[in-house]
Amino acid sequence: DSGVTQTPKHLITATGQRVTLRCSPRSGDLSVYWYQQSLDQGLQFLIQYYNGEERAKGNILERFSAQQFPDLHSELNLSSLELGDSALYFCASSVGGGDPRNTEAFFGQGTRLTVV
Amino acid sequence: AQSVTQPDIHITVSEGASLELRCNYSYGATPYLFWYVQSPGQGLQLLLKYFSGDTLVQGIKGFEAEFKRSQSSFNLRKPSVHWSDAAEYFCAVGGVGQAGTALIFGKGTTLSVSS
Numbered sequence: 001d002s003g004v005t006q007t008p009k010h011l012i013t014a015t016g017q018r019v020t021l022r023c024s025p026r027s028g029d030l031s032v033y034w035y036q037q038s039l040d041q042g043l044q045f046l047i048q049y050y051n052g053e054e055r056a057k058g059n060i061l062e063r064f065s066a067q068q069f070p071d072l073h074s075e076l077n078l079s080s081l082e083l084g085d086s087a088l089y090f091c092a093s094s095v096g097g098g099d100p101r102n103t104e105a106f107f108g109q110g111t112r113l114t115v116v
Numbered sequence: 117a118q119s120v121t122q123p124d125i126h127i128t129v130s131e132g133a134s135l136e137l138r139c140n141y142s143y144g145a146t147p148y149l150f151w152y153v154q155s156p157g158q159g160l161q162l163l164l165k166y167f168s169g170d171t172l173v174q175g176i177k178g179f180e181a182e183f184k185r186s187q188s189s190f191n192l193r194k195p196s197v198h199w200s201d202a203a204e205y206f207c208a209v210g211g212v213g214q215a216g217t218a219l220i221f222g223k224g225t226t227l228s229v230s231s
Binding site: 002004031033035042043044045048055056058090092094096102103104105106107108109110 | 148150152158159160161162165206210211216217218219220221222223224
């Protein structure tokens with residue numbers, strides 16, 4: 001058990017809909033990362049939050065957004081969903097901070113999103 | 117372009133045989149290097165990491181990896197593979213470019229173990 005909790009585990013929704021994925025980081029971790037894993041793109045970094053503030057952006061679509069709340073849990077919002085958004089979405093957490101060695105991340109079990 | 121390459125998509129190894137999974141990166145400086153393993157339906161588990169110092173690092177489950185700066189490689193090895201090692205293995209780099217402390221992953225190598 002990594003200590004990172006993601007809900008829900010599975011989600012099936014229709015095209016055009018909006019969903020919210022939730023992540024609780026490990027106790028004490030300030031950074032939360034979101035990744036998308038798909039067969040064609042592999043594991044791609046989407047976005048990072050550190051202590052409530054956006055820290056870095058990867059290949060995140062404009063239809064996607066995220067936030068980190070004062071209790072450090074994070075939500076990833078996916079809107080206007082398309083078939084191609086079907087993927088496994090991982091949340092990871094790390095201690096964070098300015099030291100790049102704080103890249104050691106612990107991953108949740110993922111949320112499998114199926115868009116039909 | 118900055119990238120992490122795992123040349124082998126799929127490898128099959130006999131149980132008890134040795135294993136080497138290849139990873140190459142293309143960054144100007146030495147990044148922080150990681151190997152993760154993903155079992156079916158599971159999240160990613162960290163096997164080992166390299167930040168600096170000794171270029172041979174030991175990880176969990178009997179895995180080790182060697183950083184070779186001249187070859188921009190960070191290959192994962194195990195002397196004797198067990199059936200439970202069948203999984204997908206990802207090499208990753210961190211602390212590079214605009215991704216900051218986020219990880220950039222290779223495409224992964226699927227390991228099958230035959231009896």
